[in-house]
Amino acid sequence: MTAHSRRLRTDRRQQVLLGAAAGLYAAVGLGVLLMLLVSSGPLLLRVGVWQALLGVHWNPLAGQFGLVPFMSGTLLVTALAILLALPLAMALAVVGARVLRGTGPSLMTRGLTVLAAVPSVIYGWWGLTTVVPVVRRWSGGPGFSLASAGIVLALMILPTLAVLFQDALTRVPPTWQEGSLALGATDDQTLVRLIWPAARANLFRAMLVAVARALGETMAVQMVIGGQTIWQLNLLRPGATLTTQILTDLAVFPPGTAGYRALAVMALLLMAGMYMLVRISERWERTP
C-alpha cells in the first residue's frame, strides 16, 4: 500500500468521524426542538393554539394559560431597550470609526468587547442597586418595572451593537468617503448621505443581532422587572417577560404538570422569534 492510498484511507475515516460529529450536532438541536414540541403539544391541543396565545389571564392552577402579558412584556422591554441603545451605539460607532485616530479605534473595540462579555447578572446587580431606586424616586411606584428592565437591557446590548455598528461603518470603502469629501461635502453630509446608506444592510443586521439578545435575556431582566403576571402596559409598573416567567415558574411547575407545558409554549415562542429574526437577516444578506 502506497503512502498516498494510506492517506486517502485516513481521509475517508476522518470524513466519517466529522460526519458523525455534525450528525450529533444536528440531533442535539432537533432534540431540543422536539422536546419543546412534545412538552407543549398536549396543552396546545387541549386549550387551542389561539386561546393559549391570546388569553390575558395567567393562572395555571385554575387552568388559565394566557400568554399575552408575557408577550407584551417581552416586546415592550425589547423595544424600549433598542430605542435607548440605538442612538448611543451609533454615537460610539461614529466616534470609533470616524473621530478617533491611530490606535484609538482598536482600543475602543477591545473595551467594548470586554463590556459585551460582562455577565448579565452583573448588569442585573447594577440595575437593582442603581436603576430601580432611581425609577422609584422618579415615578413613586415600586421601581421594579418594565422601564427599569428596558434601561438595564439597553446598557447590556449597547456594547455588542456599538461593535457591530463600528464594523459596518468602517466597511464602507475609504475611497468613497474621500470622493465625497473631495466633492465638497462636509463630514456630516458624508456621514448622513453616503456612509449610512452604504452601510444600511449591515447596520440593520447588527440591529437584528441586538434584538435577538434582548429577546432572549433572562437574568438581568428578571432581577429588575418585578415579575407581575397581570397584564398592564404602564412602563413604570412591574411586568414579566417570556424568559423571566420561565425562570420564576420552573421551580413551581415541574415537568409533567400543565404549568410546565405552558412554560414550554413560551420557550417555543422564543425559538420562533429567533427563527424569524434569522430569516429576516438572511433577506438582507445580499443587499449592498
Next chain:
Amino acid sequence: MNRRGLTLHRAALGLAGVTGLVYAAMLASLLRDGWPLLSWRFLLGLPRELEAGGGVAPEILNTFSMVMMAMAVIAPLGLAVAVQRVEYGRDVWWTRELDRWSRVFLSVPGIVVGLVAYRVLVAELGWPVSILTGTVALAVLNWPFVAVSAGDALAGVPESLREGSLALGTTRWQTWLFAVLPEALPSLVNGLGLAAARMIGESAALIFTAGVNVSPHWGLAAPGETLAVHLWYIRTEGLMPDATGQAAATGIVLLGLVIALLWASQRLALWLERRH
C-alpha cells in the same frame, strides 16, 4: 449649522462620553460595594446562608471545573462541525438548513436550554441537579457558538492556500490540518476565549441544572452553584445581612475572571499571529 459640518460628529462625541461615564459609574459602584469584602477569607471560605462573612471558594471551583469540562467537550466537537461544514461541506438543502439553525441556536436563551435539560436529564433520566448536569447544559448551549465562530475562522482563510496545498498532491485532511488550521488558529483562539467568557457568565441555563447551593465536597454528582448563579441567588433570595456587599464582591471576582480570560486569549491569539 456649524460651517465645517461637524455638528453631528460633535454630538456623537458628547453622547459617547456620557455613555462611557455611565459604564464607569457602574464599575465604580461595583468596586465601592464589593472591594471592602474582598479578602483571602472571602476567596477561600465557604458561603454562609444566614450570617455575614461567607466566602465563594466552592463557587470558584465549580465555575472553573464546569467551564473546563464543557470546553473539553465542545472545543473539539465544535471544530469538527466547522471543518465538516467549511472544508468538506456540500451545498445542498440540508446543509443550508443546518447552517440556518446554527444561527437560530446561536441566540437560544439559556433558560430554554435549562427548561429542556431539566426535563430530559433531571426529570426523566433521574440525574441529580449537579455539576455534571450543569456541564451538559453549558455544552449544549455553547456548542453552536463554538461551531459558528470556528467556521468563521476557517472561512477567513484564503482559498488560494487550499488550492496551493491540493495542487501539491495532498489529501483534503492534510490540507485543512497543515495548511488551513495554522492560518486560522489566531481567530480560533479568540473565538474559544469568547466562548469560555460566555460560559463563565452563564446563569439562566444553570439554575435548574446545577443548582443554587454547594457541597463542601466537590463531585460530579454534587450540587454545583457557579459564581454567576451565586451572585443572582444572594441578590434575589439571600438572607445574609451583607448580601449587597457579598453580591458585589462576587461580581468583582466574576468580572476579574472574565477580563483575565479575554486578555489571555487575545494575547495568545496575537502571539500566534506574530509567530506565524
